[in-house]
Amino acid sequence: MYLAKLAISNFRKLKNVEVSFRPGLNVVIGPNNVGKTAVVDALRALLAGADDPYPRFTIDDVHCPKGGKPSGPITFVYTFCDLTLDDEADFMSALKPAAGGLLEAQISVRYADPDQAGRLRVKRWCGNNDDVPLTSDMMENLRGVYLPPLRDAAQGLKPSRTSQLSRLLHLLSDQAGRDLINEELEKLDKALKTHAPLVLTEQSIVGRHKSMLGAQLAQALEIGLSASDFQKLAARTSLLVDSLEIEHNGLGFNNLIFMAVVLSELAKNPEAAFRGLIVEEPEAHLHPQLQSVLLNYLSSIHLDQGEKAVQVFVTSHSPNFASGAKLDTLVCLVETASGVRTFSPGHVSFGPSKREKLERxxxxxxxxxxxxxxxxxxxxxxxxxxxxxxxxxxxxxxxxxxxxxxxxxxxxxxxxxxxxxxxxxxxxxxxxxxxxxxxxxxxxxxxxxxxxxxxxxxxxxxxxxxxxxxxxxxxxxxxxxxxxxxxxxxxxxxxxxxxxxxxxxxxxxxxxxxxxxxxxxxxxxxxxxxxxxxxxxxxxxxxxxxxxxxxxxxxxxxxxxxxxxxxxxxxxxxxxxxxxxxx
Known part of the structure; x- marks a missing residue:
């Protein structure tokens, strides 16, 4: 399933805006200060993952009309299409009739009722009735990863228990594979402990520890591998780039590597019904050639057997991205006298061969x-x-x-x-x-x-x-x-x-x-x-x-x-x- 439509009401510069999306790549473009980040934050209000907490909004985020005052709730309505039978079962309470006798899932998020600090309280529900809450199982079925602008990709790739690399290792391993790794780590640990440097180091520390605390208080100490089993190995695994630590690699290439890891983790995830990648300003740290390379890849992501489709949302004010993207993938935010609205070039009627000529x-x-x-x-x-x-x-x-x-x-x-x-x-x-x-x-x-x-x-x-x-x-x-x-x-x-x-x-x-x-x-x-x-x-x-x-x-x-x-x-x-x- 994919997110086909996002209706945004009363949020920052966006009074009433409906954004249409397609499966695969979607490139939201427009000049500065037109509302691209507002669209990103609206997506994150539902699709935030474990690494990215759901955004918090305050009364300052409520739309303020010219010459008026902000009032009313912020509302986001998400419509998902192309549901499989399993998707329909997972989102039963969110289902609504769609064209052609099909079903679609509608989920709403509302921010209202500010507390004393001005922070808005959030409510998420399914369908038209706000008494039907969005369950935790449904939220886990909506897997999203957000990559902010000017991100530190090297930090995101550092070893940790919750890193994208650690998650990917867990997704791509079964219990038999983990047991084999555990056996090999145990053998390696035993073999290393027989080498003189480790033996002498352990004896020195243990002896000093006993002389300090005495036999009754001293604890049992031994030197061994810190990654002595699969769980610890996954948390301590890192990527090397041309035999160098990733911190020594360039920011632009690190961002591409990080996206490769994230997309692999999303595509391999068997549990989520929806997988989305939200990338804000991917042109940051990338020169024009790499921008073109990235766009070409995102436009037609190759899926291996068993992998699931990932819907990609990109915001950009780079002409390099706009020039390389297909018209069908573009969503333009346009500021008019009556407010910001959306325009999809892919929906324009052209004369014969004129669309192809324009793209060239x-x-x-x-x-x-x-x-x-x-x-x-x-x-x-x-x-x-x-x-x-x-x-x-x-x-x-x-x-x-x-x-x-x-x-x-x-x-x-x-x-x-x-x-x-x-x-x-x-x-x-x-x-x-x-x-x-x-x-x-x-x-x-x-x-x-x-x-x-x-x-x-x-x-x-x-x-x-x-x-x-x-x-x-x-x-x-x-x-x-x-x-x-x-x-x-x-x-x-x-x-x-x-x-x-x-x-x-x-x-x-x-x-x-x-x-x-x-x-x-x-x-x-x-x-x-x-x-x-x-x-x-x-x-x-x-x-x-x-x-x-x-x-x-x-x-x-x-x-x-x-x-x-x-x-x-x-x-x-x-x-x-x-x-x-x-x-």
């Missing part, structure tokens, strides 16, 4: 979108560099407005935009694209010719841009000029000299020839057409847009004085920054 394109840079408060999407790297400097010249710092500027590499907006909007991630999104008006027939039965509009002309949008406009809602807006990004820049007389200067850096002779040709034209549209065709519609050796964008961005950044920003780009920047646009 989600590198570390683009995965930033899951943590962004505001987003501007552009077609390529050149636009990405230029939008940033144009915004600065217009008086808007995208960084200070918490705007993430993300390139979709071409016209792949339809793989990204479905993640945003009124029914998805509620953050302001500006998509800047080209109008790309189609060629028109100027003379009957003659080839169609490209259009080079003037500023303010009404143009026919390309099919792709028109389709993008259909994604618009309160949060998502699409912005375009009259032709392409570079052409729209060239329509401005203040920007053309900078464009020619950037071109001269890349192709000096082409830049010099174009400068003369542009000067010879009359009107902004004609000059823009000549400059655009001379760079990007040449018979051969077109200027690379990425290189040109980088050179032009440097020219704009270094220019003293004000520069115009094309109106549609300025409108996009203002929408992303949430600055009111005059009507």
């Amino acid at each position: 394109y989600l590198d570390v840079t683009r995965a930033e979108l899951f943590f962004a408060g505001r987003v501007i999407f552009v077609e390529g790297a050149g636009e990405r560099m230029l939008i940033s400097v144009l915004a600065e010249k217009a008086g808007y710092s995208l960084r200070e407005h918490a705007v993430s500027l993300i390139s979709v590499d071409g016209l792949n907006f339809d793989s990204f935009l479905p993640l945003f909007g009124e029914t998805a991630l509620n953050v302001p999104v500006a998509a800047i694209t080209d109008a790309d008006p189609p060629a028109v027939e100027m003379v009957a039965e003659q080839p169609k010719v490209a259009v080079y509009p003037a500023s303010g002309d009404v143009v026919t949008l390309s099919d792709n841009t028109a389709a993008m406009k259909k994604h618009e809602d309160t949060f998502v807006k699409v912005f375009h000029g009259v032709k392409t990004f570079e052409y729209d820049l060239a329509l401005h007389p203040e920007l053309r000299p900078l464009m020619i200067a950037a071109l001269k850096e890349l192709k000096p002779q082409v830049g010099a020839d174009l400068e003369k040709a542009v000067d010879a034209e009359i009107g902004d549209a004609a000059k823009a057409k000549t400059l655009f065709k001379g760079m990007f519609e040449r018979s051969s050796n077109n200027v690379q847009k990425g290189s040109f964008g980088q050179a032009l961005a440097a020219q704009i950044a270094d220019h003293d004085g004000a520069l115009p920003c094309p109106p549609y780009i300025l409108a996009a920047i203002k929408h992303a920054c949430q600055v009111a646009v005059p009507v």
